[in-house]
Amino acid sequence: MVLALLRKELLVELRTLESIPGMSLFAVTIFVVFHFALNQNAVAGQEAAGILWVTLLLAAMLGINRLFVADADQGGFDGFLLAPVERSALLFAKALALLAYLLVLELVAVPAFGLLLLEPSLGQALPGLLAPLVLADLGLAAIGTLIAALAVRTRARDLLGPLLALPLLIPIVIGAARATAPLLAATHPGGPALRWLATLALYDLVFGLIAYAVFDFLLED
Amino acid sequence: MRLPGLRALSVTTALAFCVSLSLVFFYAPIEAEEGFLQKIFYLHVPLAIVSLCGFVLGGLLAIAHLRTRDSKWDLRSYVAIHMSLIFGAGVLTTGSIWARASWGHWWVWDEPTLVSYLIVFLLYTTYQPLRFAIEDPERQSRYASVFAITAGAFVPLNFIAVRLSASYVHPRVLGAASNLPGSMAFTFLVSLVAMALLFATLCSYELTAKRTRILLKARSRILGFQ
Numbered sequence: 001m002v003l004a005l006l007r008k009e010l011l012v013e014l015r016t017l018e019s020i021p022g023m024s025l026f027a028v029t030i031f032v033v034f035h036f037a038l039n040q041n042a043v044a045g046q047e048a049a050g051i052l053w054v055t056l057l058l059a060a061m062l063g064i065n066r067l068f069v070a071d072a073d074q075g076g077f078d079g080f081l082l083a084p085v086e087r088s089a090l091l092f093a094k095a096l097a098l099l100a101y102l103l104v105l106e107l108v109a110v111p112a113f114g115l116l117l118l119e120p121s122l123g124q125a126l127p128g129l130l131a132p133l134v135l136a137d138l139g140l141a142a143i144g145t146l147i148a149a150l151a152v153r154t155r156a157r158d159l160l161g162p163l164l165a166l167p168l169l170i171p172i173v174i175g176a177a178r179a180t181a182p183l184l185a186a187t188h189p190g191g192p193a194l195r196w197l198a199t200l201a202l203y204d205l206v207f208g209l210i211a212y213a214v215f216d217f218l219l220e221d
Numbered sequence: 222m223r224l225p226g227l228r229a230l231s232v233t234t235a236l237a238f239c240v241s242l243s244l245v246f247f248y249a250p251i252e253a254e255e256g257f258l259q260k261i262f263y264l265h266v267p268l269a270i271v272s273l274c275g276f277v278l279g280g281l282l283a284i285a286h287l288r289t290r291d292s293k294w295d296l297r298s299y300v301a302i303h304m305s306l307i308f309g310a311g312v313l314t315t316g317s318i319w320a321r322a323s324w325g326h327w328w329v330w331d332e333p334t335l336v337s338y339l340i341v342f343l344l345y346t347t348y349q350p351l352r353f354a355i356e357d358p359e360r361q362s363r364y365a366s367v368f369a370i371t372a373g374a375f376v377p378l379n380f381i382a383v384r385l386s387a388s389y390v391h392p393r394v395l396g397a398a399s400n401l402p403g404s405m406a407f408t409f410l411v412s413l414v415a416m417a418l419l420f421a422t423l424c425s426y427e428l429t430a431k432r433t434r435i436l437l438k439a440r441s442r443i444l445g446f447q
Contacts, residue, residue, distance in 0.1 A: 146371065150351070150368060153355065154354035154355050155355075160347065160354060164344075164347050164368070166343075167340050167341075167375075168372075168375055170340050170382075171379055174385075174386045175382070199382060199385060203382065206378060210374050213370075214287075214370055214371060217287055217363055217367050218363075218367055221359075221360060
Protein backbone atom coordinates (compact mmCIF):
# COMPACT_ATOMS: atom_id res chain seq x y z
CA MET A 1 0.00 0.00 0.00
CA VAL A 2 2.80 2.36 0.92
CA LEU A 3 4.47 1.59 -2.39
CA ALA A 4 1.29 2.26 -4.36
CA LEU A 5 0.86 5.60 -2.61
CA LEU A 6 4.52 6.45 -3.11
CA ARG A 7 4.21 5.61 -6.79
CA LYS A 8 1.22 7.93 -7.05
CA GLU A 9 3.14 10.74 -5.31
CA LEU A 10 6.14 10.42 -7.58
CA LEU A 11 3.95 10.12 -10.67
CA VAL A 12 2.05 13.28 -9.75
CA GLU A 13 5.33 15.08 -9.14
CA LEU A 14 6.80 13.86 -12.43
CA ARG A 15 3.73 15.02 -14.36
CA THR A 16 3.25 18.38 -12.68
CA LEU A 17 6.86 19.15 -11.64
CA GLU A 18 5.54 21.37 -8.87
CA SER A 19 8.11 20.83 -6.13
CA ILE A 20 11.52 19.55 -7.20
CA PRO A 21 12.45 22.12 -9.87
CA GLY A 22 11.24 24.94 -7.65
CA MET A 23 13.24 23.66 -4.67
CA SER A 24 16.43 23.20 -6.69
CA LEU A 25 16.21 26.57 -8.39
CA PHE A 26 15.46 28.20 -5.06
CA ALA A 27 18.57 26.62 -3.51
CA VAL A 28 20.84 27.88 -6.31
CA THR A 29 19.32 31.36 -6.03
CA ILE A 30 19.92 31.36 -2.28
CA PHE A 31 23.62 30.60 -2.89
CA VAL A 32 23.78 33.69 -5.11
CA VAL A 33 21.99 35.69 -2.42
CA PHE A 34 24.53 34.47 0.15
CA HIS A 35 27.40 35.48 -2.13
CA PHE A 36 26.14 39.06 -2.28
CA ALA A 37 24.86 39.25 1.29
CA LEU A 38 28.18 38.07 2.74
CA ASN A 39 30.24 39.71 -0.02
CA GLN A 40 32.48 36.64 -0.24
CA ASN A 41 33.62 34.59 -3.19
CA ALA A 42 34.42 31.42 -1.28
CA VAL A 43 33.56 30.06 2.14
CA ALA A 44 34.95 27.21 4.24
CA GLY A 45 34.51 25.41 7.55
CA GLN A 46 31.62 26.22 9.86
CA GLU A 47 30.55 29.14 7.69
CA ALA A 48 30.25 26.92 4.64
CA ALA A 49 28.35 24.29 6.61
CA GLY A 50 25.98 26.96 7.89
CA ILE A 51 25.26 28.35 4.42
CA LEU A 52 24.72 24.88 3.00
CA TRP A 53 22.29 23.87 5.73
CA VAL A 54 20.33 27.11 5.84
CA THR A 55 19.86 26.84 2.08
CA LEU A 56 18.81 23.19 2.20
CA LEU A 57 16.47 23.92 5.09
CA LEU A 58 14.75 26.80 3.28
CA ALA A 59 14.47 24.83 0.05
CA ALA A 60 13.06 21.87 2.02
CA MET A 61 10.46 24.22 3.53
CA LEU A 62 9.15 24.91 0.03
CA GLY A 63 8.62 21.20 -0.56
CA ILE A 64 7.11 20.70 2.91
CA ASN A 65 4.62 23.51 2.34
CA ARG A 66 3.40 21.95 -0.90
CA LEU A 67 3.40 18.34 0.27
CA PHE A 68 -0.31 17.97 1.09
CA VAL A 69 -1.77 20.92 -0.82
CA ALA A 70 -3.15 18.84 -3.68
CA ASP A 71 -4.67 16.33 -1.24
CA ALA A 72 -6.38 19.06 0.77
CA ASP A 73 -7.65 21.07 -2.20
CA GLN A 74 -8.55 18.36 -4.67
CA GLY A 75 -10.08 15.72 -2.43
CA GLY A 76 -7.05 13.47 -2.05
CA PHE A 77 -7.69 13.10 1.69
CA ASP A 78 -11.30 12.06 1.11
CA GLY A 79 -10.28 9.51 -1.47
CA PHE A 80 -7.62 8.12 0.83
CA LEU A 81 -9.99 7.86 3.80
CA LEU A 82 -12.49 5.90 1.69
CA ALA A 83 -9.86 3.27 0.96
CA PRO A 84 -9.63 0.41 3.50
CA VAL A 85 -5.97 0.95 4.44
CA GLU A 86 -3.97 1.95 7.50
CA ARG A 87 -3.82 5.70 7.79
CA SER A 88 -0.13 5.63 8.63
CA ALA A 89 0.50 4.31 5.09
CA LEU A 90 -0.03 7.88 3.91
CA LEU A 91 2.56 9.13 6.42
CA PHE A 92 5.17 6.67 5.15
CA ALA A 93 4.39 7.33 1.49
CA LYS A 94 4.53 11.11 1.92
CA ALA A 95 7.69 10.93 4.02
CA LEU A 96 9.38 8.72 1.41
CA ALA A 97 8.26 11.07 -1.36
CA LEU A 98 9.63 14.05 0.56
CA LEU A 99 12.86 12.11 1.14
CA ALA A 100 13.12 11.53 -2.61
CA TYR A 101 12.52 15.24 -3.31
CA LEU A 102 15.25 16.15 -0.81
CA LEU A 103 17.73 13.72 -2.34
CA VAL A 104 17.11 15.15 -5.81
CA LEU A 105 17.38 18.66 -4.38
CA GLU A 106 20.75 17.77 -2.90
CA LEU A 107 21.94 16.22 -6.16
CA VAL A 108 21.55 19.71 -7.60
CA ALA A 109 22.28 21.94 -4.62
CA VAL A 110 25.44 20.30 -3.27
CA PRO A 111 27.37 20.38 -6.59
CA ALA A 112 26.09 23.92 -7.17
CA PHE A 113 27.39 24.86 -3.74
CA GLY A 114 30.77 23.30 -4.54
CA LEU A 115 30.88 25.21 -7.79
CA LEU A 116 29.69 28.59 -6.59
CA LEU A 117 30.82 29.10 -3.02
CA LEU A 118 32.90 26.31 -1.51
CA GLU A 119 36.61 27.04 -1.08
CA PRO A 120 38.03 23.49 -0.63
CA SER A 121 37.29 21.01 -3.41
CA LEU A 122 33.99 19.24 -3.10
CA GLY A 123 35.27 15.86 -4.30
CA GLN A 124 37.31 15.40 -1.14
CA ALA A 125 34.42 16.19 1.21
CA LEU A 126 31.72 14.34 -0.72
CA PRO A 127 32.06 10.81 0.74
CA GLY A 128 31.90 12.22 4.27
CA LEU A 129 28.96 14.45 3.40
CA LEU A 130 26.73 11.51 2.55
CA ALA A 131 26.00 10.40 6.11
CA PRO A 132 24.99 13.83 7.48
CA LEU A 133 22.92 14.54 4.36
CA VAL A 134 21.00 11.28 4.59
CA LEU A 135 20.46 11.52 8.36
CA ALA A 136 19.28 15.13 8.14
CA ASP A 137 17.00 14.22 5.23
CA LEU A 138 15.37 11.48 7.28
CA GLY A 139 14.64 13.97 10.06
CA LEU A 140 13.42 16.61 7.62
CA ALA A 141 11.14 14.04 6.00
CA ALA A 142 9.63 12.85 9.30
CA ILE A 143 9.10 16.28 10.85
CA GLY A 144 8.23 17.89 7.53
CA THR A 145 5.48 15.38 6.76
CA LEU A 146 3.95 15.69 10.22
CA ILE A 147 3.98 19.50 10.17
CA ALA A 148 2.75 19.66 6.57
CA ALA A 149 -0.24 17.51 7.52
CA LEU A 150 -0.84 19.64 10.61
CA ALA A 151 -0.68 22.97 8.79
CA VAL A 152 -2.34 22.19 5.49
CA ARG A 153 -5.94 22.39 6.63
CA THR A 154 -5.61 25.68 8.45
CA ARG A 155 -6.48 29.11 7.11
CA ALA A 156 -2.91 30.49 7.05
CA ARG A 157 -1.12 27.31 5.98
CA ASP A 158 1.71 28.97 4.03
CA LEU A 159 2.56 31.02 7.08
CA LEU A 160 2.04 28.36 9.74
CA GLY A 161 4.05 25.60 8.06
CA PRO A 162 7.46 27.29 8.37
CA LEU A 163 6.62 28.81 11.76
CA LEU A 164 5.80 25.37 13.16
CA ALA A 165 8.57 23.48 11.40
CA LEU A 166 11.60 25.71 11.90
CA PRO A 167 11.87 25.46 15.71
CA LEU A 168 11.43 21.69 15.47
CA LEU A 169 14.17 21.53 12.84
CA ILE A 170 16.72 23.56 14.80
CA PRO A 171 18.25 20.44 16.45
CA ILE A 172 18.70 18.97 12.96
CA VAL A 173 20.49 22.12 11.83
CA ILE A 174 22.69 21.96 14.93
CA GLY A 175 23.60 18.33 14.31
CA ALA A 176 24.04 18.60 10.54
CA ALA A 177 26.01 21.84 10.55
CA ARG A 178 28.34 20.61 13.29
CA ALA A 179 28.83 17.27 11.59
CA THR A 180 29.69 18.80 8.21
CA ALA A 181 31.85 21.70 9.42
CA PRO A 182 35.09 19.66 9.77
CA LEU A 183 34.55 18.20 6.28
CA LEU A 184 34.45 21.61 4.66
CA ALA A 185 37.45 23.09 6.49
CA ALA A 186 39.87 24.96 4.20
CA THR A 187 42.94 23.31 5.70
CA HIS A 188 43.19 19.77 7.10
CA PRO A 189 39.60 18.67 6.54
CA GLY A 190 38.62 15.89 8.93
CA GLY A 191 35.95 13.19 8.94
CA PRO A 192 32.35 13.87 9.94
CA ALA A 193 31.90 14.33 13.67
CA LEU A 194 30.47 11.00 14.79
CA ARG A 195 28.93 12.42 17.94
CA TRP A 196 26.75 14.70 15.85
CA LEU A 197 25.78 11.91 13.50
CA ALA A 198 24.63 9.90 16.51
CA THR A 199 22.64 12.89 17.78
CA LEU A 200 21.00 13.29 14.37
CA ALA A 201 20.14 9.60 14.17
CA LEU A 202 18.59 9.66 17.64
CA TYR A 203 16.54 12.76 16.85
CA ASP A 204 15.33 11.17 13.60
CA LEU A 205 14.31 8.04 15.44
CA VAL A 206 12.39 9.87 18.17
CA PHE A 207 10.55 12.15 15.78
CA GLY A 208 9.83 9.29 13.41
CA LEU A 209 8.13 7.50 16.30
CA ILE A 210 6.24 10.63 17.38
CA ALA A 211 5.03 11.26 13.83
CA TYR A 212 3.90 7.63 13.58
CA ALA A 213 2.08 7.88 16.92
CA VAL A 214 0.12 11.08 16.25
CA PHE A 215 -0.35 11.11 12.47
CA ASP A 216 -3.57 9.06 12.51
CA PHE A 217 -5.35 11.75 14.50
CA LEU A 218 -4.78 14.28 11.73
CA LEU A 219 -6.80 12.22 9.26
CA GLU A 220 -10.23 11.70 10.73
CA ASP A 221 -12.57 13.81 8.70
CA MET B 222 -21.00 29.54 40.80
CA ARG B 223 -19.55 28.97 44.25
CA LEU B 224 -15.89 28.15 44.21
CA PRO B 225 -14.55 27.32 47.67
CA GLY B 226 -11.58 25.41 46.21
CA LEU B 227 -10.50 28.36 44.12
CA ARG B 228 -10.67 30.71 47.09
CA ALA B 229 -8.57 28.38 49.26
CA LEU B 230 -6.04 27.99 46.48
CA SER B 231 -5.77 31.75 45.98
CA VAL B 232 -5.22 32.37 49.69
CA THR B 233 -2.58 29.63 49.88
CA THR B 234 -0.77 31.09 46.88
CA ALA B 235 -0.77 34.59 48.36
CA LEU B 236 0.60 33.24 51.65
CA ALA B 237 3.24 31.15 49.86
CA PHE B 238 4.40 34.20 47.94
CA CYS B 239 4.61 36.28 51.14
CA VAL B 240 6.77 33.57 52.71
CA SER B 241 8.97 33.04 49.67
CA LEU B 242 9.58 36.75 49.08
CA SER B 243 10.40 37.33 52.73
CA LEU B 244 12.85 34.44 52.59
CA VAL B 245 14.39 35.81 49.39
CA PHE B 246 14.94 39.29 50.80
CA PHE B 247 15.55 38.72 54.50
CA TYR B 248 16.81 35.15 54.96
CA ALA B 249 18.82 34.07 51.91
CA PRO B 250 22.40 35.37 52.10
CA ILE B 251 23.71 37.90 49.59
CA GLU B 252 25.76 35.98 47.04
CA ALA B 253 29.46 36.79 47.16
CA GLU B 254 30.14 37.35 43.45
CA GLU B 255 26.94 38.79 42.06
CA GLY B 256 25.63 40.51 45.17
CA PHE B 257 22.01 41.60 45.49
CA LEU B 258 21.41 40.96 41.82
CA GLN B 259 21.50 37.21 42.33
CA LYS B 260 18.04 37.47 43.99
CA ILE B 261 16.49 37.40 40.52
CA PHE B 262 17.54 33.75 40.47
CA TYR B 263 14.67 32.99 42.89
CA LEU B 264 12.22 34.42 40.35
CA HIS B 265 13.78 33.40 37.04
CA VAL B 266 14.58 29.75 37.67
CA PRO B 267 11.23 28.80 39.29
CA LEU B 268 9.41 30.58 36.45
CA ALA B 269 11.42 28.58 33.92
CA ILE B 270 10.95 25.24 35.66
CA VAL B 271 7.21 25.77 36.18
CA SER B 272 6.61 26.89 32.60
CA LEU B 273 8.58 23.99 31.12
CA CYS B 274 6.64 21.57 33.29
CA GLY B 275 3.49 23.36 32.13
CA PHE B 276 4.41 22.78 28.48
CA VAL B 277 5.03 19.09 29.11
CA LEU B 278 1.81 18.91 31.17
CA GLY B 279 -0.04 20.41 28.20
CA GLY B 280 1.28 17.52 26.10
CA LEU B 281 0.21 14.91 28.67
CA LEU B 282 -3.28 16.43 28.90
CA ALA B 283 -3.42 16.37 25.11
CA ILE B 284 -2.69 12.63 25.18
CA ALA B 285 -5.64 12.25 27.58
CA HIS B 286 -7.76 14.25 25.14
CA LEU B 287 -6.88 12.09 22.15
CA ARG B 288 -7.50 8.94 24.19
CA THR B 289 -10.85 9.89 25.69
CA ARG B 290 -12.07 12.44 23.10
CA ASP B 291 -13.41 14.44 26.02
CA SER B 292 -13.11 18.16 25.27
CA LYS B 293 -12.43 18.99 28.94
CA TRP B 294 -8.90 17.59 28.54
CA ASP B 295 -8.34 19.77 25.52
CA LEU B 296 -9.49 22.81 27.49
CA ARG B 297 -7.04 21.91 30.28
CA SER B 298 -4.23 21.37 27.80
CA TYR B 299 -4.96 24.74 26.19
CA VAL B 300 -4.98 26.54 29.54
CA ALA B 301 -1.72 24.86 30.66
CA ILE B 302 0.07 25.90 27.46
CA HIS B 303 -1.43 29.39 27.46
CA MET B 304 -0.35 30.01 31.05
CA SER B 305 3.11 28.54 30.39
CA LEU B 306 3.52 30.97 27.50
CA ILE B 307 2.74 33.89 29.78
CA PHE B 308 5.23 32.53 32.33
CA GLY B 309 7.65 32.01 29.44
CA ALA B 310 7.55 35.68 28.54
CA GLY B 311 8.48 36.31 32.19
CA VAL B 312 11.37 33.82 31.95
CA LEU B 313 12.87 35.51 28.90
CA THR B 314 12.45 38.98 30.42
CA THR B 315 14.02 38.09 33.77
CA GLY B 316 16.72 36.03 32.03
CA SER B 317 17.58 38.97 29.83
CA ILE B 318 17.76 41.35 32.79
CA TRP B 319 19.99 38.91 34.65
CA ALA B 320 22.25 38.46 31.62
CA ARG B 321 22.55 42.22 31.15
CA ALA B 322 23.42 42.80 34.77
CA SER B 323 25.92 39.99 35.22
CA TRP B 324 27.50 39.64 31.74
CA GLY B 325 26.80 43.07 30.28
CA HIS B 326 24.66 41.89 27.37
CA TRP B 327 20.90 41.61 27.05
CA TRP B 328 21.30 38.30 25.30
CA VAL B 329 24.06 35.68 25.53
CA TRP B 330 24.29 32.75 23.14
CA ASP B 331 26.69 30.70 25.23
CA GLU B 332 24.10 30.00 27.91
CA PRO B 333 22.53 26.80 26.51
CA THR B 334 19.57 26.78 28.89
CA LEU B 335 18.49 30.27 27.85
CA VAL B 336 18.92 29.49 24.14
CA SER B 337 16.95 26.26 24.33
CA TYR B 338 14.27 28.07 26.25
CA LEU B 339 13.99 30.62 23.46
CA ILE B 340 13.57 27.87 20.84
CA VAL B 341 10.85 26.18 22.91
CA PHE B 342 9.13 29.54 23.44
CA LEU B 343 9.22 30.29 19.70
CA LEU B 344 7.69 26.91 18.95
CA TYR B 345 4.86 27.37 21.45
CA THR B 346 4.03 30.88 20.23
CA THR B 347 2.64 29.14 17.13
CA TYR B 348 0.20 27.09 19.22
CA GLN B 349 -2.52 29.71 19.27
CA PRO B 350 -2.12 30.84 15.64
CA LEU B 351 -2.40 27.17 14.63
CA ARG B 352 -5.39 26.55 16.84
CA PHE B 353 -7.40 29.56 15.81
CA ALA B 354 -6.66 29.10 12.11
CA ILE B 355 -8.90 26.00 12.20
CA GLU B 356 -12.62 26.69 12.21
CA ASP B 357 -14.20 23.35 12.96
CA PRO B 358 -14.10 23.05 16.79
CA GLU B 359 -13.61 19.28 16.84
CA ARG B 360 -10.75 19.37 14.36
CA GLN B 361 -9.34 22.40 16.17
CA SER B 362 -8.97 20.54 19.43
CA ARG B 363 -7.65 17.40 17.70
CA TYR B 364 -4.96 19.28 15.76
CA ALA B 365 -4.06 21.36 18.81
CA SER B 366 -3.57 18.13 20.78
CA VAL B 367 -1.31 16.69 18.09
CA PHE B 368 0.74 19.87 18.25
CA ALA B 369 0.83 19.81 22.06
CA ILE B 370 2.10 16.21 22.12
CA THR B 371 4.78 16.82 19.48
CA ALA B 372 5.94 20.01 21.13
CA GLY B 373 5.83 18.47 24.61
CA ALA B 374 8.19 15.72 23.45
CA PHE B 375 10.37 18.31 21.75
CA VAL B 376 11.00 20.22 25.02
CA PRO B 377 13.45 17.73 26.62
CA LEU B 378 15.00 16.73 23.26
CA ASN B 379 15.73 20.32 22.38
CA PHE B 380 17.39 20.94 25.74
CA ILE B 381 19.66 17.95 25.18
CA ALA B 382 20.56 19.04 21.63
CA VAL B 383 21.35 22.63 22.54
CA ARG B 384 23.32 21.60 25.62
CA LEU B 385 25.40 19.22 23.50
CA SER B 386 26.10 22.00 21.02
CA ALA B 387 27.48 24.29 23.72
CA SER B 388 29.41 21.85 25.85
CA TYR B 389 32.45 21.91 23.55
CA VAL B 390 33.25 25.45 24.57
CA HIS B 391 31.66 25.75 27.98
CA PRO B 392 31.89 22.69 30.15
CA ARG B 393 29.04 22.93 32.63
CA VAL B 394 28.39 21.25 35.90
CA LEU B 395 25.05 19.51 35.58
CA GLY B 396 22.57 20.32 38.30
CA ALA B 397 24.05 23.59 39.50
CA ALA B 398 21.29 23.87 42.09
CA SER B 399 22.62 20.89 43.99
CA ASN B 400 25.77 22.70 45.13
CA LEU B 401 23.92 25.70 46.54
CA PRO B 402 24.44 26.40 50.25
CA GLY B 403 21.59 25.14 52.41
CA SER B 404 19.83 28.44 53.10
CA MET B 405 19.80 29.33 49.41
CA ALA B 406 18.55 25.89 48.38
CA PHE B 407 15.75 26.14 50.96
CA THR B 408 14.71 29.60 49.73
CA PHE B 409 14.84 28.34 46.17
CA LEU B 410 12.60 25.38 46.97
CA VAL B 411 10.05 27.59 48.72
CA SER B 412 10.07 29.97 45.73
CA LEU B 413 9.55 27.02 43.41
CA VAL B 414 6.56 25.82 45.41
CA ALA B 415 5.09 29.33 45.47
CA MET B 416 5.52 29.65 41.72
CA ALA B 417 3.92 26.26 41.10
CA LEU B 418 0.99 27.32 43.29
CA LEU B 419 0.68 30.56 41.32
CA PHE B 420 0.60 28.55 38.09
CA ALA B 421 -2.10 26.25 39.47
CA THR B 422 -4.17 29.19 40.72
CA LEU B 423 -4.02 31.15 37.49
CA CYS B 424 -4.83 28.00 35.51
CA SER B 425 -7.87 27.32 37.70
CA TYR B 426 -9.06 30.90 37.25
CA GLU B 427 -8.74 30.66 33.48
CA LEU B 428 -10.42 27.25 33.42
CA THR B 429 -13.29 28.53 35.53
CA ALA B 430 -13.70 31.58 33.33
CA LYS B 431 -13.71 29.47 30.17
CA ARG B 432 -16.17 26.95 31.60
CA THR B 433 -18.46 29.77 32.72
CA ARG B 434 -18.37 31.29 29.25
CA ILE B 435 -19.19 27.95 27.63
CA LEU B 436 -22.06 27.45 30.10
CA LEU B 437 -23.35 30.96 29.47
CA LYS B 438 -23.30 30.42 25.73
CA ALA B 439 -25.22 27.17 26.10
CA ARG B 440 -27.81 28.78 28.39
CA SER B 441 -28.33 31.80 26.17
CA ARG B 442 -28.76 29.49 23.20
CA ILE B 443 -31.51 27.62 25.08
CA LEU B 444 -33.21 30.90 25.94
CA GLY B 445 -32.89 32.11 22.35
CA PHE B 446 -30.67 35.14 23.04
CA GLN B 447 -28.38 34.48 20.05
